[in-house]
Amino acid sequence: APPRIEAGGGGAVLRIASPVGPLSLYARDGALTGLYFGSGPAVAVTEPTAATRAVLDAAARQLQDYFAGRRRSFDLPLDPQGTAFQRRVWQALLAIPYGRTLSYAALAAQVGQPT
Numbered sequence: 216a217p218p219r220i221e222a223g224g225g226g227a228v229l230r231i232a233s234p235v236g237p238l239s240l241y242a243r244d245g246a247l248t249g250l251y252f253g254s255g256p257a258v259a260v261t262e263p264t265a266a267t268r269a270v271l272d273a274a275a276r277q278l279q280d281y282f283a284g285r286r287r288s289f290d291l292p293l294d295p296q297g298t299a300f301q302r303r304v305w306q307a308l309l310a311i312p313y314g315r316t317l318s319y320a321a322l323a324a325q326v327g328q329p330t
Contacts, residue, residue, distance in 0.1 A: 227263035228255060229271040234282050242270045246294035250274075287313040300328070 226243025239255030241248045245266030249255065263271075273291060280286035295305055303326040311317050323329050 227267050227271060229275060230254065231275050231278065233278060238278070240271055240274050240278075242267045242274070243294070245270055246292040247271075247274055248294050248296055300326070303327070 226241060226248060229240045229242075231238050231240065235252070237253055239249075239251045239253065241250070241255065242263070245264065247270055270292060274289075277286055277289050277291065281289070295302065297305070304322065307322055307325045317325075320329070
């Protein structure tokens with residue numbers, strides 16, 4: 216059976232199987248707001264918009280392509296929810312090229328929080 220989109224909190228969650236275990240993709244207002252290993256946080260039920268459904272479907276397809284070795288980058292609208300510090304870290308993580316690694320110390324220095 217195909218994955219089912221669950222509505223919640225003004226957005227929706229799509230739970231999918233992956234080679235690294237179950238993933239939960241969260242979206243609201245046509246943008247991906249989170250991706251969690253496992254079931255992710257609980258959400259209150261509301262009806263998602265067509266744009267929210269579309270971004271979840273696109274995210275699932277792009278993840279399938281990534282795990283199959285057919286994709287090295289993602290083209291999705293993102294709207295992660297977090298503190299200013301978390302957003303700086305996420306922006307720095309987005310800049311790491313495919314197949315490269317970065318130590319926590321180097322990442323911390325990059326976002327201006329070396330200690």
